[in-house]
Amino acid sequence: MYLADTWPKTPDGTDFDGKQLFSQVRNGKSPFDGAWDVNLLIREIEENLGAEVTDIPFVYNGSNNYHVGPRLDRPGDIMGRRLLMFERxxxxxxxxxxxxxxxxxxxxxxxxxxxxxxxxxxxxxxxxxxxxxxxxxxxxxxxxxxxxxxxxxxxxxxxxxxxxxxxxxxxxxxxxxxxxxxxxxxxxxxxxxxxxxxxxxxxxxxxxxxxxxxxxxxxxxxxxxxxxxxxxxxxxxxxxxxxxxxxxxxxxxxxxxxxxxxxxxxxxxxxxxxxxxxxxxxxxxxxxxxxxxxxxxxxxxxxxxxxxxxxxxxxxxxxxxxxxxxxxxxxxxxxxxxxxxx
Structure with a gap:
């Protein structure tokens, strides 16, 4: 077992603030590079929902997970493997x-x-x-x-x-x-x-x-x-x-x-x-x-x-x-x- 997921650092050594993840990923500068392929998550959401992810305003870490709040071009329900998404x-x-x-x-x-x-x-x-x-x-x-x-x-x-x-x-x-x-x-x-x-x-x-x-x-x-x-x-x-x-x-x-x-x-x-x-x-x-x-x-x-x-x-x-x-x-x-x- 492990204590918590690793949280990324910025180039200056400070903790990633969880903001602007979507734009960073699209520009090939994901702070999670090497630990988690965010593009795979985006692709799975879009394929299952038939909707387009337009933004990820925030992401923060829990004891056993990352909490992600994607925005879509239209609402919908999702059926996935171990991916659970709920309306907030x-x-x-x-x-x-x-x-x-x-x-x-x-x-x-x-x-x-x-x-x-x-x-x-x-x-x-x-x-x-x-x-x-x-x-x-x-x-x-x-x-x-x-x-x-x-x-x-x-x-x-x-x-x-x-x-x-x-x-x-x-x-x-x-x-x-x-x-x-x-x-x-x-x-x-x-x-x-x-x-x-x-x-x-x-x-x-x-x-x-x-x-x-x-x-x-x-x-x-x-x-x-x-x-x-x-x-x-x-x-x-x-x-x-x-x-x-x-x-x-x-x-x-x-x-x-x-x-x-x-x-x-x-x-x-x-x-x-x-x-x-x-x-x-x-x-x-x-x-x-x-x-x-x-x-x-x-x-x-x-x-x-x-x-x-x-x-x-x-x-x-x-x-x-x-x-x-x-x-x-x-x-x-x-x-x-x-x-x-x-």
Whole structure:
């Protein structure tokens, strides 16, 4: 896996500002030259839409993609391979700092309801069977050893396959590609310990509410919402984007995090908490952050009460799963994951 797509530099060494891409490409001076053929994208859009791209006013980078906003000589729908184009809804993003306390509470409530709807959604089993492994975060196994079903067995099998894929054999890559780290003997020993641990940290079948596979984005960030102000001057979320980072996981492994100035999270007992707190946060700031997280999770767990039981039942499994997801290559052998279990 990699951290982010490379963003081009201008000849003077500054970051490309994302503007006038179309004219630069047409003049043979694409800032993405050698990394991405923008002409291929333009050609695919035009061939599928039967329309002509007249401009690309802006492009910016996401964690796993480039966001491109082409203009066409006439509107249309597109069917492509992995190319997804949507009409941009009205509204703005990055509005949190401009909102009043009441408006922020309104936005947190909406976000909680969206999250609860995703949690409560009963994902069709045939869909999960196709996409569970495909949408798993890297590194992922080539296959799963048993059929996908809402059972404890698939949770154990998924966890086992994930660890096997993350810590392979001595000399294989581990972590993010740009960390340039490989598996060593300590990581191999840690891997065997983790594999033996899995059956003991997975809830028993009696916790049925925590086991079905459901679809959800990996995490929520307030910039991933597009908003406009309604008649009462409250922010209304009109869309949610960055679904390309979405995962399908068993409910006990899902992540209800909401990122604003800080990350709104729960502790292992499903109590509201915060992480990623700024180093210069004052005591009054922390009080405010806790008000946000209590409001968000109060609304979320009210709409999806079984989410609380899932978090509590799977607390040890969740701890390890998130450690596998978040770990970087500071430890060349990756064994820091096992120490994080406490």
């Amino acid at each position: 809804t009205d509204g703005e993003k990055y509005i949190w700092h401009d909102l009043s306390p009441e408006q922020r509470a309104c936005l947190l409530t909406q976000s909680a309801c969206i999250r609860a709807s995703l949690f409560n959604f009963q994902l069709p089993l045939d869909f999960a069977a196709v996409w569970l492994r495909e949408r798993l975060f890297e590194q992922k196994p080539r296959s799963l050893p048993i059929p996908v079903a809402p059972t404890r067995e698939i949770c154990v099998a998924l966890f086992t396959a994930k660890i096997e894929a993350t810590i392979r054999n001595i000399g294989d890559m581990i972590g993010w590609e740009n960390d340039n780290n490989t598996v060593g003997p300590i990581a191999v020993v840690a891997k065997q310990s983790l594999l033996r641990l899995i059956p003991y940290i997975m809830p028993a079948d009696s916790s049925q509410s925590s086991l079905p596979s459901r679809s959800r984005p990996r995490r929520f960030w307030y910039p991933q919402h597009v908003h406009y102000m309604d008649a009462n001057n409250n922010p209304l979320a009109t869309s949610l984007y960055d679904w390309e980072t979405g995962c399908i996981v068993p409910a006990i492994l899902s992540d209800p995090l909401m990122a604003v100035v800080v990350d709104l999270v729960t502790d292992e007992n499903a109590n509201p908490s915060i992480t990623r707190v700024p180093s210069d946060a004052t005591p009054s700031d922390r009080v405010q952050y806790m008000e946000w997280t209590r409001h968000y999770f109060g609304a979320l767990l009210n709409q999806a009460p079984t989410y609380e039981r899932a978090i509590q039942a799977g607390k040890d499994a969740r701890h390890l799963w998130f450690a596998l997801r978040e770990r970087r290559g500071e430890d060349p052998e990756g064994c820091s994951v096992i120490w994080k279990l406490g």
